[in-house]
Amino acid sequence: MSLLKLTEVTMNFGGLTALKSFNLELAPGEIVGLSGPNGAGKTTVFNVITGVYEPSHGQIFFMEQEITGMRPDLITKAGIARTFQNIRLFKGLSVMENVLIAHHLHLKANYLAAMLKLPGYRREEREMRERSLALLERVGLADLRDEQAGALPYGMQRRLEIARALATNPKLLLLDEPAAGMNPKEAEDLTAFIKEIQTEFDLTIFLIEHHMDVVMNISELIYVLDYGMTIAGGKPAEVQNNQRVIEAYLGVNEDVED
Amino acid sequence: MAEQKRRNQILTTVSILLLLGFIYFAENYLDLYIVRILNVCAIYAILGMSMNLINGFTGLFSLGHAGFMAVGAYTTALLTMPPAVKQQIFYLTPLIKPLDQMNLAFPLALLVGGLLTALVGSMIAAPVLRLKGDYLAIATLGFAEIIRVVFTNTQSITNGALGLKGIPALTNLWWSFGTAAFTLVVLLSLINSSYGRALKAIREDETAAEAMGINLAKHKTLSFVTGAFFAGIGGGLLGNLLGTIDPKMFSFMFTFNILLIVVLGGMGSLTGSIISAFIVTFANEYLRFLDESINLGFFVLRGKVGMRSVVFSATLMFVVLFYRHGLMGSKEFSWDRLLASRVCQRMQGCFKKRLLKGGYDQ
Incomplete structure (x- = not known):
């Protein structure tokens, strides 16, 4: 059984084809990488999966259910959470609030019950706080829970964004360049962290990554995109030596032709 | 900590008692002019808080407040006016059937006014809240103008451009301050709840909020409709304070005044809106001399009607340019x-x- 399946997904923006006939199948428990040069269409894949864009062609299935063109919040509710390439925390709110907000989609109490603070809502609020605090403890941010999210150092903001995504209780976690802007040591810590949460929260992880060593280290499978097309897919070692991948990253030596 | 909490509780209780005492004193001993200003202060505080919920907490730049107030004011006024008075002022076209005999108690009329405004708010929410930023502002502004034009032309309901006169003066300090306190308590409780956090998340980053599973349309509508409800009640209190209302009153200038209060008090601070409602309302009265001629002894400054507005506009510009957080920023008052x-x-x-x-x- 596949957890996520994309069949022949194409995304056109006017005359530009950002993604062409993209196929993907993720099995539960996998960590899969998506790589490729700048502008290859990697983030478009994420935006199509999470419902930010509706694909021009093709279908997307999550746990055997079609989710093509569904509203982003419903897709998140179904169990797909994401982080963003350029961190998108609720900067003006506290660390704790950021995580609490991600619990909101599971809230059962209605608007009036929450406004009147009825007992049912109070219990849910207490549970949300407990779970948020546990999550923050897990990612090592519990002491900073009252700090403004935007004031945290970069690495911690990345962690908070992952914690916030975990709070939605996902089955599939999409990480968009989690190691961007990190030095090798930080990237190494992050790799270990991702592996830990993967087992701990029983997640399937699909990540976009430029850092080749991170991708190689962590992923069981890697897909490589260039100009919206899949140019390679397979085990890290195979992909690394693939001629088209090398060309896509380094360019073709035109003198050698013929 | 516990000691501090106890101290704060005592301070709050004492302040509330002092306020109650002051209202009693003002109602019975202060002159009508001051009482009227105080009433306007409290009503503006309600309007400011309701607009702050939409603009400050949810980040929806809405300029439709005058429209909401108009709906609330007309509804409450029509429901509280005695049938005889209605018959007298609707001399061009009589008032339509059930309304001309209806007469409700003031609180009930206020509630109906608020609910009707909320209904109007929910009807325009669906088309208008698809828009963002400037476009939303223009659309909501257009809505308020439409309400004004409709009210000018529905002679048999609103008495058209003649307006309503002889509205019973039912608003007193107990009602206006009581409603303001009620609004504060309800809205504070809302913004501190999970729904309130969701609204703030939408303000901070819509894309991220949606990716975190927040239904944007639903939550924006909730905020918009709640804001409309309280704006309607505020409008109702105002109509029954002034005694006369006409469509011209609810022009963009009215929305601008409320916006001034919200920005000055701090977008995202309810208590800030209350404080600035008092400051703006009192300033509006005590700066009246600017509209009159000023004799400097050697030179007489000719008064220009509207100088006050210039002062307020300049203040707003100054605040937006140099002091964007306003009086309170996004913090609430705390002892x-x-x-x-x-x-x-x-x-x-x-x-x-x-x-x-x-x-x-x-």
């Missing part, structure tokens, strides 16, 4: 912060010194 403030510390210091000195004298 801890007030007592820790520099002014307060100095006052306490002086007080203690006096006490010590007094001790030596003896």
Whole structure:
């Protein structure tokens, strides 16, 4: 059984084809990488999966259910959470609030019950706080829970964004360049962290990554995109030596032709 | 901590009692002019808070408040006016059937006014809230103008451009301050709840909020409709305070005044809106001399009607340019912060010194 399946997904923006006939199948428990040069269409894949864009062609299935063109919040509710390439925390709110907000989609109490603070809502609020605090403890941010999210150092903001995504209780976690802007040591810590949460929260992880060593280290499978097309897919070692991948990253030596 | 909490509780209780005492005193002993200004203050506080929920907490730049107020004001006025008065003022076209005999108690009329405004808000929410930023502002502004034009032309319901006269003066300080307190309690409780956090998340980053599973359309509508409800109630209180209303009253200038209060008090601070409602309303009265001629002895400044508005516009520009957080930023009033403030510390210091000195004298 596949957890996520994309069949022949194409995304056109006017005359530009950002993604062409993209196929993907993720099995539960996998960590899969998506790589490729700048502008290859990697983030478009994420935006199509999470419902930010509706694909021009093709279908997307999550746990055997079609989710093509569904509203982003419903897709998140179904169990797909994401982080963003350029961190998108609720900067003006506290660390704790950021995580609490991600619990909101599971809230059962209605608007009036929450406004009147009825007992049912109070219990849910207490549970949300407990779970948020546990999550923050897990990612090592519990002491900073009252700090403004935007004031945290970069690495911690990345962690908070992952914690916030975990709070939605996902089955599939999409990480968009989690190691961007990190030095090798930080990237190494992050790799270990991702592996830990993967087992701990029983997640399937699909990540976009430029850092080749991170991708190689962590992923069981890697897909490589260039100009919206899949140019390679397979085990890290195979992909690394693939001629088209090398060309896509380094360019073709035109003198050698013929 | 516990001691501090107890101190704050005592301070709050004492303040509420003082406020109640003051309202009693004002109602019975202060002159009507001051009482009227105080009423307007409280009503503007309600309007400011309701607009702050939409603009400050949810980040929806809506300029439709005058429209909401108009709906609330007309509804409450029509429901509280005695049938005889209605018959008298609707001399061009009689008032339509059930309305001409209807007469409800004031609180009930206010509630109906609020609910009807909320209904109108929910009807325009669906098309309007698809828009963002400037476009939303223009669309909501257009809505308010449409309401005004409709009210000018529905002679048999609103009496058209003639407006409503002889609305019973039912608004007193108890009603206006009571409603303001009720609004504050309800909205504070809302913004501190999970729904309130969701609204703030939408303000901070819509894309991220949606990716976190927040239904944007639903939550924006909730905020918009709740804001409309309280704006309608505020409008109802205002109509029954002034005694006359006409469509011209609810022009963009009215929305602008409320916006001034919200920005000055701090987008995202309910207590800030209350404080600035009082400041703006009192300033509006005490700056009246600007509209009149000023005799400087050697030179007489000719008064220009509208100079006050210039002062307010300039203030708004100044605040937006140099002091964007307003009086309170996005923080709410708290005793801890007030007592820790520099002014307060100095006052306490002086007080203690006096006490010590007094001790030596003896």
